Amino acid sequence: MISKLRAAGLTRRTFLKSTAITAVGASMPSITLAAGEPIKIGFLAPLTGAVAAWGKPGLDGCMIWAERVNAAGGIELEDGKHPVEFVSYDNEYDPAKARTGATKLIREDGVSFIMMLGGDTWPGVQPVADKTGMLFSTLLPSDLSPDSTTLLAPAEVHPIYLVTGVDYLADTFPDAKTVVICAQDDALGLPSVATYLAAFEARGIEVLEEPLLFDPATTDFAPIVTRMLSSNPDIICLDTCYSDYVHPICEQLFQQGYKGKMISATADFYDQMIAKTSKEFMEGFIFQFPDFDDPALSGDNINFEDANGFYEEYAKRHPGQWGAVSWEYASIMDLWKAAAEQAGSADPEAVMEAMKEGGTGKHAFGDAVWWGTELFGIDNALVGDWPVVVIEDGKAVIKGFKSIPDWYDQHGDLLIKHMQAYNQMYDQRG
Template identity: 40%
Template sequence: MKRKSESKKFYLMLGVVVVIALLVVLSSTILFAGKPKSKEEPAPAEVKEEKAAPAEEKVETVKIGFLVPLTGEAAAWGLPGLYGAQMWVEDVNEAGGIKAGGKTYMVEIVKYDDENISSKALLGAKKLVLEEDVSVVLNMAGATVTAIQDFLTKNEMLSISLAPYDTRPEAPYHLATVEPSMIYHLDTVRYIKETYPDVQKVAIVAQDDILGIIGLAILRAAIEAEGMELVYDKFYGFETTDFAPIMTAILAKKPDLISFDGGYSYYVELLAEQAYLLGYEGYLESAEFILGSLSAKVPMEWLEGRTIASFPDWDDPKLPKYSHDFYAEYNERWPGQWGAVSWEYAANLDVWRKGVEKAGSVDPMDVFKALKSMDTIQTIYGEGRWGGEDMWGIDNWLMTTWHTTNVVNGKHSIVSSQMILLDWAARNPGNMDILIEQFRDAGL
């Protein structure tokens, strides 16, 4: 009995111990439930400071007013340039546009055919500025540019043309940034006299408009400076279709050199054709000869080595690779259309873009001020500097190196490169006086 009682007491105590142990375990579980051991705790997630997302870049469109002759007798100085400008715009837009003032601008050309008629040019200027809200107006040269300048000045619109003689104090926001139009005759005549010293008698024939008048004044100055003899200088009207009588009268003077001045290609080709048919064997000079169409009227062999002008083919080895690439693409897309202005409007746009980037704005007056604040501007033909006040009363002409060409192996090849007006004036202290006097005599 005693052994049973002790056994019962033992098991009772054992049960109490077990219960207590279970209570301890249970309380521990409750205390630490949901809290893993520290060695198993993952590192707390790093709290990163939220940064504001960058503002979405604003993309806008900037419009270029293209106010040039696309039809008519002067179309060769407009339409080929439109093609080149389109190539420039495509390249800029494909590269992401123009970055300026924290914005990106895609470029769009808005064209208007002024047909080289002043009244139509003014209508076009009003449409481009008032309706299309363009940021710059590109022009050809001459009377159509003069016709729109009062309107553009009143509306504070930047404009750029191909001719320094379009610049004047009354048109303060008009620039000439690429071509030394007609001024290049100074170098072509110099080159001819130095290269072919036997050339002495010169005949000049030109269309009766402001381009012809300015070109004649410059040619007269060049001829006088070189001590050559002017044997013929007359104008023809735009209504002229038969150039045989004119060329017969010219050849009667036995010239060594015939200059077609700043003639439109349509007339230049008819005159050259008559010179060939009438047996002329001397030299030819003009602002431009479009060899693609001219060679359909006269043999290329007849032009070889005797045809001096001012616009090289852009695959000339003396020009940079960019020019070669541009020339190749242009001729692939528009075969037979290459001419003097094929690249010029694009080159003007290249200068305009530099002004936009410096100004941080596409506002016409901001761009104008930015361009004029630059001492030098890099152009396709090299470094340009503002000048022209001595001739036109305002320094709005960007003077750059220019090239004289001769036909070599069927191409316009570079034979001389000069900063034309500056280099020509430096050759003789009296040269500028001769030029200014010729301008005064012509009423310019």
């Protein structure tokens, strides 16, 4: 069979892709709404468990987004305006539960679009996407592949935005020349490790030992921190560790007397970390996700409507719960709403076509391009600028926006090299 495919100019991958497209065409969900009927959006993410910090705050943000949109009349399609309604399903960051949830949201709830965190749960959902043709989004572009044509990464460009934080660190603290990296051994940790390795190599920062990969079930981080500090690094990199790991690691770094620089993808609930350590210890902590009360988010380059007001309302309803994803799913919905109104339809295929028209899009942090073929095998990631955030005097502060495409144009070969070494390229996974 394979030899016949090759003789016809096809590979196994393109054969599978073509049959998947046929299946999608045969099973594409029909979205038919009565006048004024709510448009239902699926929210398929961890709402409980260790990864809930990257699910539940996003759903809370979506509820605020929906109230704003509905108060303004809803989403206007060809047949008139429709309110929007979110239907959530807690996948507990489990692939099997995610697959069950996706099936339910499509077949029973009649959603028009499904947002996910992604990562380890996407392989469970991918067969459902292939069969139904439903439009999905992920916060992890590392989920993308040419076999998943209806999966988009329109908000977060994990892990490639991490390079911007390393560039800031190298520019600001040129004497910091050595680093140790730790991460959980999973679908979020591994591509991040590869990205940080590429970014540190690009700036001549020496990685002192192999990245320390720990079991996601780890609860005692004292030995891990002791091992990291044994080589006396200038920088500790916490990769894309979950907040349930970042907090105890920082506490251990504080208790064991670390005085160097710290960099991480996130610093969710950093006020709690300050309370467990000190304001002085957390000073200068570099990460990638701003508080939306930052004045820099009121600039003309920002495409998230009334970011400061959104943050104020979120903080009022959910004090102390603002985190990396609190705004991201809502930002995806801004793009989805604009595309649905442009298409005049909530149909997944029509919305996706409108969203990607012209190859550009309005990312939260500025104009961006649909990109990714070299890294992901498909241009389904919306990539542009990303903020670098630093804790100063106990508060997250945006220090600037840096271009991800510009970095990749210079150092893309390094990123591909390290992604391949960790088996994270699209043609190596699964």
